[in-house]
Amino acid sequence: MVFDVATTDKKKIYNLLIGLVAPRPIALVTSRNEDGGINAAPFSAYNYLSIDPPIVALGVADRPAGDPAPKDTARNIRRTGEFVVNVTTEDLLRQMNICATDFPAEVSEIEMAGLETAESSVVSVPRIKSAHAALECVEHTTLQIGRSRIILGRVVAMYVEDQFVDPAGPYIKAEELHAIGRMNGLGSYVRTEGSFLHQPRIPYSEWVKGKR
Template identity: 45%
Template sequence: MNFDFSQLTSTDAFKLLSSVVVPRPIAWVVSQSPQGRLNAAPFSFFNVVSSDPPIVALGIGPRGGELKDTSRNILATGEFVINVASAGLAEQMNRTSVDYIADVNELTRAGLSTEPSLLVAPPRIAQSPAALECRVWQVLEAAPQRVIVLARVVAMYLCDEAILNPQRFHVDTPSLRLLGRMHGAGWYAHTNNLFQMVTPDADDDPAVRPAQGH
């Protein structure tokens, strides 16, 4: 069956996209209002889109026809922190997805604490094993009250236990036990069922481009 997205409602388009683009990494975003109020919320329309410069993309939809607190804070301050969601923090992450009023600190409600960031004003979640400090690079208005934030990663926190070789920047990714977002409401995936494939040896294939020097 083929689907013409111009003939679909946004709800139906979401159902299809979120069912096949999986697993999606979770951006557990901490933002801060100009008045200093903290907000935390998870988003799965997120990924790294460039390493040079280091750019991440974050899609934030509306809630009740208005900008979400996260969008409002990011647009006002230009800074935010993306924390990763590990398996041991699943319940706390899920708790911060609740639509609290703007004055409520989701971190407090979820029993989480914070640590200061290195370069940006919003803090990171202390219990999260890794965090990306971000500054807005560009904002696209995809639809009314729906924004796509392109942000430059200016600093990163990574727990010492996950660093295999700090000189070579080797990370023990499986040890982070990160969660991924799956299809439908409430479905998640663990990232510990892994396999590895070596790049095929194509030295004798004339159709393959020669290796480029660095």
């Protein structure tokens, strides 16, 4: 089956694309509202794109047609130039999902989800206290493409609970962090606990010796 994007409606393109680009990491993004309150919302159109400088990208769709306003996260980042990506782990699944609820503007998702915040080290936007790791970011660029904003954030500090850092690298003890990934919408996720596969890279020098 081939779907020609030119003749496929947008909802179907969304369904297909999120099923094919999966699993995706989930950024639970904190940002500062105009009234100073803290906004939290999850985004799985998310990844790191470069290391030097360290850049992460978020894809934030505008609100549904008819509502001209961008989502609060995109608006806040444009205004303040700062945000924090809180890493979504399995223990935060329920609360992360509550943060995606379209509450009225005056209602705090953080409060509804029973979350608390903690001061970040470089940016003024706080992180989520119970998140085991967080990336403090400043806005590098926001690209407006169609009805989406692609936000590139430069990571200025990385918070990780000590227990998840192997100082040898340092490496993240990813098998213990239990990050989750989003699959094809429809409320489906994957867990990483007990699911790691190992396939080390093959140096060419080993390849030619026939060691595969």
